[in-house]
Amino acid sequence: MTEIDDKFAAFNNERLFDQTNEGTQGYKKKEVVITGGPWPQDITDETMVVNMGPQHPSTHGVLRLMVELDGEIVVDAKPIVGYLHTGMEKTGEELTYVQGCTNVTRMDYASPLSNELVFSLAAEKLLGIEVPERAIWARMLLVELNRISSHLLFQATNGMDVGAVSMMIYGWREREEVLRVLEKITGLRMNHNYIRVGGIAADLPGDWKKDVLQVCDKVEKGVYDYDGLLSANPIFQERMVGVGVLTTEEALSLSVTGPILRSTGYAWDLRKEQPYLAYDKVDFDVITTSNGDVFDRYRIRLYEILESIKIVKQCVENMPKGDYRVQDKKVTPPPRARIDESMEALIHHFKLFTEGFKVPAGETYTAVESPRGEIGCYMVSDSSSKPLRMHVRGPSFYNLQSMVPMMRGRYFADAVAVISSVDPIMGEVDR
Amino acid sequence: MNSLSTQFKEKFADAVFIDSNGQDVFYVSNDDYLDAVQYLKTDCDITMCLDITAVDFLGCNDRKIIDGIELERFEVVSNFISHKRNERIRFIVQLEENHPSIPSISLIFPGANFGEREVFDMFGINFDGHPDLTRILMPEEWEGHPLRKDDSPARIPVNFTDDIPALREDV
Known part of the structure; x- marks a missing residue:
């Protein structure tokens, strides 16, 4: 054991930052740069390069990793992405702002509503319109429900990846309940296209409050069940505590956001720090832990479910009455009944769905907190009805870079736990 | 103009400040770019480079004219955030059409690595000093x-060959 301990010590000394020199020298350049530098050409017989993925079941889709191994210890790793690239940013330039939501919602397929939200907020910023109160609160309700379902998906896959297979069934069961509510509200289980520029697609259905409160109780009970099942489980802890440690300095320098950043003890949540929608009017806590290991990332996502339930319940309580989309005839299609009786309404409807609305020239970067971190939309308009450029900053794309320092110097078997804890959604990485 | 921009403007007087829909944007020249980013990191409490992307303005009919800036075909856009001051700042650098090239900031902010690779892949913009x-x-x-405006989506049929240099036996 001492030999392996020595190896761990050696790797820990070689971490990205030399703590004593930080500030004066900044980034310490290494021969093999930590975020996927050139693959070393002088590989000797002592180490072995293993290819993992893109069809590996634990890589959450099509993530591919090249891992250099010394025995069972990971010396270096390089994530290789692009297997799910479908050119969505290019497609986004061909679609109008009305159609754009259907495109972005397919990027992060585990939390599609966050994508729709950030796209809509960016377009609304360029248009200079403000959506009604009811749309704001309904958006917040849906995004938080989506955060719950996304974190439940993480609990399920994370359990499966580290060997708690029954957890997969439990997580999936509760997630399905949440998706059922989302289906009732939006019409679809995933890829909702419900949050649109100017508000939401349709008003909330009549009995939504009962359904939402019911699902909150179910999920809350589920979270306490998972906590009892996993958190104090010695096998689970053995597998996760102290594995894949990331320091705050590394997380910040590698542009890591979301639960991974908060797991290092850094309390940064856009919902709290730069409130959008009505997050400044609801009461919730930002969960942080201090160890930055795989177990902490599991705990953060578990307890964030409870915080989201808190927000959802406040949304149910405070949901204002009124319009659910902005009453601007250039942006919002007329109600169906008006089309039968008004020629102008018919023209507006036709123009809106064939040509779309024109957005004043300008550029903006809008960011919201998705379940995986900061999702941003950089949008450039040339005063036509299609964006000149629509770029989405996928949080998973940047979070992937943190895998390498997490894996270095640990056992190869821990790599699976690390991939799982980063919770990458490849649709968002590759876009 | 937030406190970050005020401080930055004092040091880099040549950079053109624009209030873009309430967000702070600086048009920085290509030569100053690396120094400016280094200054952000060392003196302005900037903790993170959030995103790097680019825009191709080929064939753009209605482009905003910025006083004191010669507009070129490509723009490289980088977003930074200071957690301490809770402020954001955005740099835009103009790049010429032929052999666009800009210094890499991935040695200052290692997180920019993937973003710069994406811009290189999608726009063919070269990042000097990228690892x-x-x-x-x-x-x-x-x-x-692919994201260049003159690279049309249906230009060539998609053809993934098996002839990958790394896998060829004779190399």
Whole structure:
């Protein structure tokens, strides 16, 4: 054991930052740069390069990793992405702002509503319109429900990846309940296209409050069940505590956001720090832990479910009455009944769905907190009805870079736990 | 103009400040870019480079004219955030059409690594000093840069060859 301990010590000394020199020298350049530098050409017989993925079941889709191994210890790793690239940013330039939501919602397929939200907020910023109160609160309700379902998906896959297979069934069961509510509200289980520029697609259905409160109780009970099942489980802890440690300095320098950043003890949540929608009017806590290991990332996502339930319940309580989309005839299609009786309404409807609305020239970067971190939309308009450029900053794309320092110097078997804890959604990485 | 921009403007007087829909944007020249980013990191409490992307303005009919800036075909856009001051700042650098090239900031902010690779892949913009400037989303043997406006989507049939140089036996 001492030999392996020595190896761990050696790797820990070689971490990205030399703590004593930080500030004066900044980034310490290494021969093999930590975020996927050139693959070393002088590989000797002592180490072995293993290819993992893109069809590996634990890589959450099509993530591919090249891992250099010394025995069972990971010396270096390089994530290789692009297997799910479908050119969505290019497609986004061909679609109008009305159609754009259907495109972005397919990027992060585990939390599609966050994508729709950030796209809509960016377009609304360029248009200079403000959506009604009811749309704001309904958006917040849906995004938080989506955060719950996304974190439940993480609990399920994370359990499966580290060997708690029954957890997969439990997580999936509760997630399905949440998706059922989302289906009732939006019409679809995933890829909702419900949050649109100017508000939401349709008003909330009549009995939504009962359904939402019911699902909150179910999920809350589920979270306490998972906590009892996993958190104090010695096998689970053995597998996760102290594995894949990331320091705050590394997380910040590698542009890591979301639960991974908060797991290092850094309390940064856009919902709290730069409130959008009505997050400044609801009461919730930002969960942080201090160890930055795989177990902490599991705990953060578990307890964030409870915080989201808190927000959802406040949304149910405070949901204002009124319009659910902005009453601007250039942006919002007329109600169906008006089309039968008004020629102008018919023209507006036709123009809106064939040509779309024109957005004043300008550029903006809008960011919201998705379940995986900061999702941003950089949008450039040339005063036509299609964006000149629509770029989405996928949080998973940047979070992937943190895998390498997490894996270095640990056992190869821990790599699976690390991939799982980063919770990458490849649709968002590759876009 | 937030406190970050005020401080930055004092040091880099040449940079043109624009209030873009309430957000702070600086048009920085290509020569100053690296120094400006270094200054952000060392003196302005900037903790993170959030995103790097680019825009191709070829064929753009209605482009905003910025006083004191000669507009070029490409723009490289980088977003930074200071957690301490809770402020954001955005740099825009103009790049010429032929052989666009800009210094890499991935040695100052290692997180910019993937973003710069993506811009290189999608726009063919060269980042000087980048540790591993290779394609990230498209296949290695792909020709062209998909997000350029003159690279039309249906230009060539998609043809993934088996002839990958790294796997060839005779190399």
